[in-house]
Amino acid sequence: MDIKRNYYEDIELFKSNTILVWSILFLLFLAVLPWLIVKYHLLGLSIYIVNLITVHAIVAVGLNILVGFTGQISMGHAGFFALGAFSTVILVLNWSMPLFIALPIAGFVSSAFGFILGLPALRLKGPYLAIATLGFGMTITTVIKHMEFFGGRMGLQAPKLELFGTLMKDVHFYYMIMIIAVVMVIGAVKLMKTRVGRAFIAIRDSDIAAEAMGVNLTYYKTLAFAVSAFYTGIAGGLYAFILGFINPESFHLIMSITFLAMVVVGGLGSIMGPICGAALMTFLDIKLQAIQDISLIGPALVAFSQKYMSLAGISNIAVIVYGLIMILIVLFEPLGIFGFWIRTKRYWKTWPF
Amino acid sequence: MGSILKIENLTISFGGIKAVNNVSFEVEKGSIYSIIGPNGAGKTTIFNCISGIYSPDSGKIYFKGDEITRLKPYQVAKKGIARTFQNIELFSHMSTMDNLMLGRHIHMKTGVWRGATFINKNSKAAREEIEHRQKVEEIIDFLDLQASRNQFVINLPYGTRKLVELGRALALEPELILLDEPSAGMNLEEKMDMIFSIQDIRDDLGITVLLVEHDMNLIMGVSDRILALNFGEKIAEGLPEEIQKHPEVLKAYLGEEEK
Numbered sequence: 001m002d003i004k005r006n007y008y009e010d011i012e013l014f015k016s017n018t019i020l021v022w023s024i025l026f027l028l029f030l031a032v033l034p035w036l037i038v039k040y041h042l043l044g045l046s047i048y049i050v051n052l053i054t055v056h057a058i059v060a061v062g063l064n065i066l067v068g069f070t071g072q073i074s075m076g077h078a079g080f081f082a083l084g085a086f087s088t089v090i091l092v093l094n095w096s097m098p099l100f101i102a103l104p105i106a107g108f109v110s111s112a113f114g115f116i117l118g119l120p121a122l123r124l125k126g127p128y129l130a131i132a133t134l135g136f137g138m139t140i141t142t143v144i145k146h147m148e149f150f151g152g153r154m155g156l157q158a159p160k161l162e163l164f165g166t167l168m169k170d171v172h173f174y175y176m177i178m179i180i181a182v183v184m185v186i187g188a189v190k191l192m193k194t195r196v197g198r199a200f201i202a203i204r205d206s207d208i209a210a211e212a213m214g215v216n217l218t219y220y221k222t223l224a225f226a227v228s229a230f231y232t233g234i235a236g237g238l239y240a241f242i243l244g245f246i247n248p249e250s251f252h253l254i255m256s257i258t259f260l261a262m263v264v265v266g267g268l269g270s271i272m273g274p275i276c277g278a279a280l281m282t283f284l285d286i287k288l289q290a291i292q293d294i295s296l297i298g299p300a301l302v303a304f305s306q307k308y309m310s311l312a313g314i315s316n317i318a319v320i321v322y323g324l325i326m327i328l329i330v331l332f333e334p335l336g337i338f339g340f341w342i343r344t345k346r347y348w349k350t351w352p353f
Numbered sequence: 354m355g356s357i358l359k360i361e362n363l364t365i366s367f368g369g370i371k372a373v374n375n376v377s378f379e380v381e382k383g384s385i386y387s388i389i390g391p392n393g394a395g396k397t398t399i400f401n402c403i404s405g406i407y408s409p410d411s412g413k414i415y416f417k418g419d420e421i422t423r424l425k426p427y428q429v430a431k432k433g434i435a436r437t438f439q440n441i442e443l444f445s446h447m448s449t450m451d452n453l454m455l456g457r458h459i460h461m462k463t464g465v466w467r468g469a470t471f472i473n474k475n476s477k478a479a480r481e482e483i484e485h486r487q488k489v490e491e492i493i494d495f496l497d498l499q500a501s502r503n504q505f506v507i508n509l510p511y512g513t514r515k516l517v518e519l520g521r522a523l524a525l526e527p528e529l530i531l532l533d534e535p536s537a538g539m540n541l542e543e544k545m546d547m548i549f550s551i552q553d554i555r556d557d558l559g560i561t562v563l564l565v566e567h568d569m570n571l572i573m574g575v576s577d578r579i580l581a582l583n584f585g586e587k588i589a590e591g592l593p594e595e596i597q598k599h600p601e602v603l604k605a606y607l608g609e610e611e612k
Binding site: 190208 | 404406425426427429430431435436438442443444445446447450451454455456458459461462463464465467468469470471474478479481482483486487490521522525
């Protein structure tokens, strides 16, 4: 066992030198990832996909603060995502603000709405809360769709960003998004180790006891919504610039559910889990769209479809495979990918005994 | 010494059934005061009224002279009243340490921003965290919980969980602690330990104890005064010896002899 010498070690970010070394190696890997992708086409990734994964990871970490740690469900996070995206674009476009100011403001706009949504959540639990938040997500996108200010049905074109006089490319975006993501993930880890995070977890495990110990439920439940919406809003702002174009139709209900699935597949109540979940789900989503291009499986599927079904239905197979993978993960490990990680770690700790 | 808790004509009913009917009593500062009664007598309901979970239909509750009748549970906690629950209400996916740290919640200040951005040992949030962890460690020593310090509560045996819950209430540094059946489901040895713990809480920490319990040996052993309830009504109040002989109490517990 590791021996603790002082109380700070309980809340330290890197609890041991092993973790410190691995973290540094991982950061180095992230730093050279664009180069690896361009040179070796790692896993068939493109920088665009990695950017998308990173943005989704921020959302998943934020959503997990609400769902995994505080025990409140939300099916309306696409709404916060949309709020973040539209606020950022409008701030940059109409008020010509620099992105690094517009992003936090968009985060706070989103978290203000999170706070408002948190109020009815005080009285609702489980499925009822799910329906209320679902309504919220759908309302936001509908309102955006019908307001000229937000570009209406057509959506908005995100302005091209410049860095030192040259247009920003995907690679530049990559570093910008990655730095923001790393900072926000570390923030979430630290938050969950201190007073506010403890109050969140306490509310999840027993709200009666939490309140009897002096935790103001009203404040902390709405705060959880606000913090979660802040993460999602920032991610939304970044998403707008990755896509270069945003349209209210793209922030649909399925997006909210996919966010939720990332958290569940990754592992509720952990920080690294949802990041893995976001990576896996985003990767699968994009790769399975072009399922016929995958070697061996692709041509077989096409032949199968031609024989028994219409060829137009081939994209549906992607959805089936996607769903199947989700079911299998949740079935075999309720804690998701994070659960697999814990098991592996335990195995190695006691190996070869 | 004066009274720390005063309850006047407390009444609460649930759909026609009077769970507590016109009950009044006073708890002396620094004493161990017990409430006894058969199942459904309204003992836990009184606890829930004091700690703000229920709000009574009529009657008043005073703590150190201030009225706390309609306060919310977290406000009651801030006044200095901590409690435990009959069916353990711990944070089962937190370690013992974290459970007790939550007890320190009202004494800490770290908010979202400071909590998410502390850099090192000298940051405000970290310093506060370290300071309160030392305080919690004292409680862990007091209750002999060292072995379960870093374990998830869900993995602990029942008796230990009861102790952790007691520890969490103590971490709040209350002036009054409400213990709802602290020895329920414990074996004889654990019960003896619990008796000593309750006495230590009063003698060493100077906390007034309000106790609900079914175990008569424990009650008679530790209580300074006892209140007996039956069907929500006060049937007797007094010293343990008086209660033991009180005809109404005997009737409530043993039934009446047929004539």
